[in-house]
Amino acid sequence: MKRRAFLAATAATAAATMSGCTREMIEGKKGPAVSRRKKVTLKIATSWPAHFPIMGTGVEWFAQEVKKLSGGTLIVKVYPKNILVPALAVFDAASGGQIDGFHSGPYYWKGKNPAFALFSGLPLGMNATELVCWMEYGGGYMLWRELYARYNLYPFMGGNTGVQMGGWFRKPIKSLADLKGLKMRIPGLGGEVMARLGVNPILLPAGEIYTALERGTIDATEWVGPALDISMGFYKVAPYYYTGWHEPGSVLELTFNKARFDRLCEEHKAIIATTAKAMNTRMYHEFMDQNARALKQLQQKGIHVRHFPQTVTEAAKKAVAEVVAEQSKQSADFKRVYASMAEYYKLIRPWDDLSEGHYLQIR
Numbered sequence: 001m002k003r004r005a006f007l008a009a010t011a012a013t014a015a016a017t018m019s020g021c022t023r024e025m026i027e028g029k030k031g032p033a034v035s036r037r038k039k040v041t042l043k044i045a046t047s048w049p050a051h052f053p054i055m056g057t058g059v060e061w062f063a064q065e066v067k068k069l070s071g072g073t074l075i076v077k078v079y080p081k082n083i084l085v086p087a088l089a090v091f092d093a094a095s096g097g098q099i100d101g102f103h104s105g106p107y108y109w110k111g112k113n114p115a116f117a118l119f120s121g122l123p124l125g126m127n128a129t130e131l132v133c134w135m136e137y138g139g140g141y142m143l144w145r146e147l148y149a150r151y152n153l154y155p156f157m158g159g160n161t162g163v164q165m166g167g168w169f170r171k172p173i174k175s176l177a178d179l180k181g182l183k184m185r186i187p188g189l190g191g192e193v194m195a196r197l198g199v200n201p202i203l204l205p206a207g208e209i210y211t212a213l214e215r216g217t218i219d220a221t222e223w224v225g226p227a228l229d230i231s232m233g234f235y236k237v238a239p240y241y242y243t244g245w246h247e248p249g250s251v252l253e254l255t256f257n258k259a260r261f262d263r264l265c266e267e268h269k270a271i272i273a274t275t276a277k278a279m280n281t282r283m284y285h286e287f288m289d290q291n292a293r294a295l296k297q298l299q300q301k302g303i304h305v306r307h308f309p310q311t312v313t314e315a316a317k318k319a320v321a322e323v324v325a326e327q328s329k330q331s332a333d334f335k336r337v338y339a340s341m342a343e344y345y346k347l348i349r350p351w352d353d354l355s356e357g358h359y360l361q362i363r
């Protein structure tokens with residue numbers, strides 16, 4: 001072997017060893033590289049119950065596709081909440097390497113860094129499609145990955161709920177005054193905005209919401225949208241169903257332990273990245289389809305679908321600006337991420353309003 005060829009071969013072997021790929025794979029000599037790889041197993045925990053519709057089943061689909069695309073060399077084992085770790089311990093568990101990754105929502109981790117809430121979206125801000133564009137082309141992913149790297153984590157978008165409904169109310173909301181003193185189960189930035197409108201935001205585990213609503217311990221609750229709300233039964237005790245503003249396109253996440261992800265070979269990384277993108281789109285579309293079907297069923301049950309009065313949404317807009325200003329003062333990361341979002345929103349909104357927005361009005 002000539003010296004140059006020898007050096008190239010040595011470098012290829014070294015790269016192959018480092019990335020976990022075989023030398024044949026790097027050199028592309030022996031048939032499809034995929035089937036020659038050493039089997040790798042990744043343990044992913046979710047924040048959802050087993051086979052949870054759309055979100056849980058979407059991750060199961062991801063695992064199946066990854067197995068097929070890798071010729072069975074990359075196995076993703078999906079664990080529902082509380083099997084390996086509790087639902088909201090997945091971030092720390094993946095960060096520390098007890099699990100290889102997780103499926104959840106970035107707003108759950110705002111206690112670690114207020115900026116993380118923004119990666120889920122902002123009340124009255126960008127919708128699902130605009131958020132994806134910001135992530136991919138507007139610097140969102142770069143910021144998200146930079147901030148998560150501090151926790152040894154590497155995130156992908158892992159689905160989107162689309163516009164979430166504003167929630168179920170026991171009584172109609174005819175004015176801003178009707179919100180004063182209302183007890184509502186609503187988490188995140190939406191809850192902080194509601195608090196400024198006089199609502200008393202309350203956090204409750206999923207299993208306790210219905211009873212609290214039935215007994216009048218709370219007056220209202222938000223959840224997700226028709227597809228997931230219908231099985232919670234809220235319509236039976238709080239039949240006023242308001243349209244959404246507080247979660248305009250909640251980004252879910254498929255996040256990996258960064259060191260573990262970095263050790264994967266390039267083909268496995270590419271399979272994960274491409275399949276995560278497919279899962280992201282797939283989940284969004286499944287939400288759209290299932291929401292449409294469930295809304296029809298709910299309407300047959302005699303619910304009252306309402307929009308909040310304009311006085312409420314205008315007050316909510318002001319409150320969002322206040323919350324953003326306050327959080328930006330407290331956190332340099334929040335300020336930076338928000339600035340990036342705001343700049344991109346200024347770019348994308350005129351086009352989205354002119355194209356999709358106008359079309360939705362006139363069709």
Ligand code: CA
Binds near residue numbers: 164222223224247
């Ligand atoms: Ca929600």
